Amino acid sequence: MKHEPFNESIEMYLKTACELAVGDAPVAISALAGRLGVSAVSATEMVHRLQESGLVDHQPYKGITLTEDGRHQAAAVIRSHRLWECFLVDHLKLPWDEAHEWSCRLEHATDPQVTDALEVYLGYPLTCPHGSPIPTPDGTIVEPADQPLTTLLPGQSAVIARIYPETAELLSYLSDLGLTTGTRIILKERAPFHGPLVLLVGEDIRYLGGEGAAQIFINQVEDAS
Amino acid sequence: MKHEPFNESIEMYLKTACELAVGDAPVAISALAGRLGVSAVSATEMVHRLQESGLVDHQPYKGITLTEDGRHQAAAVIRSHRLWECFLVDHLKLPWDEAHEWSCRLEHATDPQVTDALEVYLGYPLTCPHGSPIPTPDGTIVEPADQPLTTLLPGQSAVIARIYPETAELLSYLSDLGLTTGTRIILKERAPFHGPLVLLVGEDIRYLGGEGAAQIFINQVEDAS
DNA sequence: CTGTATTTTCAGGTTAACCTGATCTTACAG
DNA sequence: CTGTAAGATCAGGTTAACCTGAAAATACAG
Numbered sequence: 001m002k003h004e005p006f007n008e009s010i011e012m013y014l015k016t017a018c019e020l021a022v023g024d025a026p027v028a029i030s031a032l033a034g035r036l037g038v039s040a041v042s043a044t045e046m047v048h049r050l051q052e053s054g055l056v057d058h059q060p061y062k063g064i065t066l067t068e069d070g071r072h073q074a075a076a077v078i079r080s081h082r083l084w085e086c087f088l089v090d091h092l093k094l095p096w097d098e099a100h101e102w103s104c105r106l107e108h109a110t111d112p113q114v115t116d117a118l119e120v121y122l123g124y125p126l127t128c129p130h131g132s133p134i135p136t137p138d139g140t141i142v143e144p145a146d147q148p149l150t151t152l153l154p155g156q157s158a159v160i161a162r163i164y165p166e167t168a169e170l171l172s173y174l175s176d177l178g179l180t181t182g183t184r185i186i187l188k189e190r191a192p193f194h195g196p197l198v199l200l201v202g203e204d205i206r207y208l209g210g211e212g213a214a215q216i217f218i219n220q221v222e223d224a225s
Numbered sequence: 226m227k228h229e230p231f232n233e234s235i236e237m238y239l240k241t242a243c244e245l246a247v248g249d250a251p252v253a254i255s256a257l258a259g260r261l262g263v264s265a266v267s268a269t270e271m272v273h274r275l276q277e278s279g280l281v282d283h284q285p286y287k288g289i290t291l292t293e294d295g296r297h298q299a300a301a302v303i304r305s306h307r308l309w310e311c312f313l314v315d316h317l318k319l320p321w322d323e324a325h326e327w328s329c330r331l332e333h334a335t336d337p338q339v340t341d342a343l344e345v346y347l348g349y350p351l352t353c354p355h356g357s358p359i360p361t362p363d364g365t366i367v368e369p370a371d372q373p374l375t376t377l378l379p380g381q382s383a384v385i386a387r388i389y390p391e392t393a394e395l396l397s398y399l400s401d402l403g404l405t406t407g408t409r410i411i412l413k414e415r416a417p418f419h420g421p422l423v424l425l426v427g428e429d430i431r432y433l434g435g436e437g438a439a440q441i442f443i444n445q446v447e448d449a450s
Numbered sequence: 451c452t453g454t455a456t457t458t459t460c461a462g463g464t465t466a467a468c469c470t471g472a473t474c475t476t477a478c479a480g
Numbered sequence: 481c482t483g484t485a486a487g488a489t490c491a492g493g494t495t496a497a498c499c500t501g502a503a504a505a506t507a508c509a510g
Contacts, residue, residue, distance in 0.1 A: 009467065
């Protein structure tokens with residue numbers, strides 16, 4: 001089996017670059033390398049290849065930005081990833097926290113036509129089960145209108161809107177705590193210096209470390225009664 | 226992205242070996258190589274690797290047979306392939322002939338848990354849209370009870386039960402002719418020496434080359450009125 | 451039982467995506 | 481405005497899965 005244009009690595013780089021990008025700021029190669037679990041040298045090598053192919057723009061010592069083409073391809077991968085997550089969770093009834101990892105493999109094996117048909121089948125969902133928006137076929141990704149859990153004040157309540165970035169460990173942990181998207185929580189108190197949060201989830205008290213809290217986004221903030 | 230145990234090639238070899246096997250007869254390496262579009266040398270190399278891993282039994286100058294382990298893994302790949310085909314055709318309403326190629330990519334990216342959930346979701350289909358049986362989770366594959374179209378006599382009618390082996394070109398061609406699984410046909414006449422068949426499909430006359438006919442299997446044979 | 455075609459092996463080569471270690475270049479903070 | 485950490489590059493190495501060309505081993509048919 002000759003491995004035709006071997007997209008998978010390329011797609012992972014583009015996807016990761018897209019996910020790490022905030023606004024127009026270039027993404028550091030070291031950040032890319034870190035997230036992909038690859039050495040800085042390897043990442044630099046690959047970035048050169050991507051540059052050759054016109055998928056990224058590399059400003060030495062600054063970082064990379066995706067070209068139109070690159071952003072488009074990245075969005076396509078993210079799109080299929082999130083749609084598969086919807087399918088796995090909503091239709092196949094597979095666990096909320098494991099769907100992410102499984103979709104990480106499916107996302108590279110999905111033809112755009114399949115992705116589009118899947119979207120229709122699912123009824124054009126707006127977000128994945130973890131709250132992240134689903135890119136449109138033309139590559140636009142709407143900015144989520146939520147705020148970090150770290151901005152919630154003691155005595156307030158809110159609904160978990162999104163987990164980002166999605167990591168297998170955190171999703172599994174949150175799943176165990178019952179802290180899935182759509183869950184309303186009340187912040188009882190917060191230790192300073194990124195210490196743990198004390199949350200009321202239904203009838204239960206949950207303690208959540210600051211690192212995890214930084215990856216949780218909320219909306220529908222209210223003063224708890 | 227480090228490419229962890231890189232299954233894809235291995236899976237293709239195992240799957241192909243399984244598909245080429247008839248009974249207990251060993252599969253020639255050249256046959257494997259031919260089907261995979263790879264040189265005999267490369268196939269031999271890979272067969273050695275598979276032997277090391279205990280997936281395959283290689284008798285020099287005879288061919289290979291799958292070990293229990295190998296057969297099991299092959300069945301898992303075929304299983305996910307055919308279940309995906311069901312999903313793509315029956316649920317996503319994607320074209321009957323293109324589903325095969327798309328499933329060829331998905332099959333390697335599917336966790337067994339996902340495969341099993343998919344089977345439940347689809348309602349335990351017995352065959353893929355092209356008529357091939359879906360292996361059970363434990364790796365058994367039921368022998369189809371159909372016969373080659375080449376055994377049909379002029380004046381008889383039958384229902385297309387299965388296309389095998391599935392190749393993109395043939396499926397696309399048959400799709401254009403309306404010769405999909407489940408279609409009842411009547412054999413008007415047959416030229417000798419594997420010449421073309423003259424078929425009545427509904428109201429239409431179709432001519433089908435002998436090579437194509439060899440990949441079509443039928444059942445429900447009746448004498449046409 | 452020999453000859454030819456198939457199989458296998460050997461030698462040597464390629465590519466993509468990784469790696470480490472060492473060196474060079476640049477940004478920016480004090 | 482200089483020193484140091486972060487970033488980039490160079491050199492050299494690995495692995496899996498391919499390749500071609502050529503030589504050796506074997507099967508089996510006439």
